Amino acid sequence: MKTNGIPSVLAFLVLVFAKCGFGEKYRTESAHDLSSSLDFEEMMSAVIARNQELANRMTNLEFAMEELRRHDENLSLGIEKLSQDNRYLKKADENMRLDIERLKKTNERLRRDLQEREEEIRRWESAVEERLLYLEAIGLQIAPRTCETLAKLGVTRSGNYLIDPDGVLIGDSPIRVLCDMETGWPGSSHANPVSTIVLHDSMEKTEVHHCTGPGCYSRKVTYDASLKQIVSLIDQSASCEQRIRYDCSAVVPNEGDTPYSWWLDRHGRPRYHWDEADAVEHASDCGLSHDSIDPTRRCNKDARALQQEANIGIIADPTALPIVELRFGGVQTEVQKANHTLGGLVCRGRATPSANPPTSCSSLRRAGNTGTGYHLIGKKQGRLDVVLCRMDLEETDPGFQLETDAFIQQGAVYFDAYRTTPWDNWDWIIPFDGTEVNIGDAMDPSTGIFTAPQDGIYAFHLHCWTRVVNHNPSTPRGNLITIRKNGEEVAELITQEIDINSDQNQINDQMPGQSILLDLSVGDEVDIFLNRGETYADFFNGGRSLHFVGYLLYPL
Template structure:
């Protein structure tokens, strides 16, 4: 079955006008969409900038809190003042005014450090305009009064918000002035600090490399990204570089012959920084975990074996063959690196033969800490 549709032809001029109208509307719509797109891009840029500014404000607030933590004498808002005309801070039932502390908790005291109380300076000194109230403004006197204060609660500052209300009538007036934050003194911190977080608390705000103490006796070189939050995994990055706080070096010597098949003892030390070597017993006790270097050398004219032991376990040995006389005496030696834990003991042991020495100190046992762990 065929369907026929009748089309009424319009005059050419009318069709042209309709086409122009359609094209004009399309152009207007395109321009409108372009403007909307431009506005959207601008909004996205503004949103990105706002997010950046919020992040910077959060970081600034964190750094400010860190500085406050590190200030011990005073942290206050100097010159805080509430001027009032027939306007109360508190009427006995309703708190019309409060401030929020660093944790977002409301506080109702207006001087000193009196958390949980409604208190002003005149109430503490007993000179309020009406002695039955704790604040001058609470009297709601039909005249200008004021309450001035200094907040010194170190755990509450900085003040993050101020809230005021209760002005129901035209005759009631009020004005609030918040002075500058004042910090004095400096807290005694570990020197050096134990982390990038404690460095931030000490007032360091620049990204860079710092020395921190993560373990007794050693300093670690770390990268502190002060532009990041403490919880960010990249905030503190270990470089692997270590520095020992107090050196461990010794050089023990003998000035006479040793023939006992036992741990060798020494008459003295040329160097004994850290006092880890006990020459009279011949025992070196590692004060720190780390990599240590040891060297032994001795003088002998007979077949002799000397070993270096860690906790009585042989770690290195040196041997001399028999010779024909003292004029052919030998000075053999040995070197070794050992990984030690604090408390490990290292000794030199004569297995057989004899070790010669005299005032020339031919026999030495040397050791030092290379790298703390």
């Protein structure tokens, strides 16, 4: 309920008059009453002012209430909006929950798919690994012995390849080499461009450490192949070489007859030459070329010549390669400098085929047969000897080739010579009219001489028809036929008349025989010789009444 200031004052005055009464009317007119009246007025003014202040505050409160009402309406609208937002968020939350469920399902499906893919990849990896192992095994079985063989199979790209110089599935494992299919022989106009290069751990330029004594610096060389495989490669190649580059400054390679530098061959023997032209002397052109600052003194022996020299030497001795260690010395002061670079072992071409059949285990190795075991070799003509070849040993080892007593006869020698006519020329070799067999062509029927084509034990058999006609009983007659070796009698065949009848002529027909074994060397001659008498024949039927048979019984 609204109140104004004036009505409130009037109400207050009514209350005052009612309390005091009209009997007090005239008391106020005194001076004291006048003073009280003034105080009353002041009090009334204060009350009015206070009332006005309260009225203002009430107005302000009404405005504030109105503002609060509007705020309340706005708050209600905000709450409604928040409710709407909350409902939207709940819906969005539900949608998100559904999305999360879908994502979970998708993730689970993807996880299963990933597991299946991983399992499939593992199966593929396993299959690929098995295939690689299989291909590697196949590669080991068919690995060529040299890069040249690989080139003949159609490979034209240079690169690293597996080769097996000592033979497939025997000896050491295949080795990995660099096959250079493009760089030709020096000066060959690419006549044979294929090179097999065995690499090692000392191919980079390496500083020679400062030290004073002969060979005090040592560099052992480790190859990417076993020594057995390397030697097999060398044996099968037309040529092999290694290049040494030696850069030096003010270094003395030799001091009088004392060499300060050398290298070790595959047998561990020191070699003092650095180029094949100097193989017979202790030579070092720094140590590799003769083009030094002072041409009369090698490798800058004049210490005043301090410029660096680069020298190259080539080692091509197949019995020494590969180089297994380098030794240098005489690099004493900081002024002296030396570096070395050792090239890979480079082999080219194919070794000249050995005799067929091979004559030794060495020729077998050079022909590429590097399997340890029993082999046939043709040491002697007409036979193949069985020997044990220890291909895992060096050829200088006494056990490299071991002999056995076994052999196989290679060339057969048989003949059967005959006569169809009589022969009565005394002191003469009996010739023949022909041969039934003459394997080896060692019998010459026209001369009657057999010439041994190979060493061995030979058997000979002689059968002939002899006839003795005794015309004078007082002087009996007979036949003497001998088998000769190089003109010397070695066997006799004798026939003599029997039962001599003094009253009439006696005819004695016989078919004597003789056999002998002879130890012959190549070129020895054997014949039958008529000393006296005659050999007989069937004139009418052309019978072969004399046979001389011989054959090789045991080659030596």
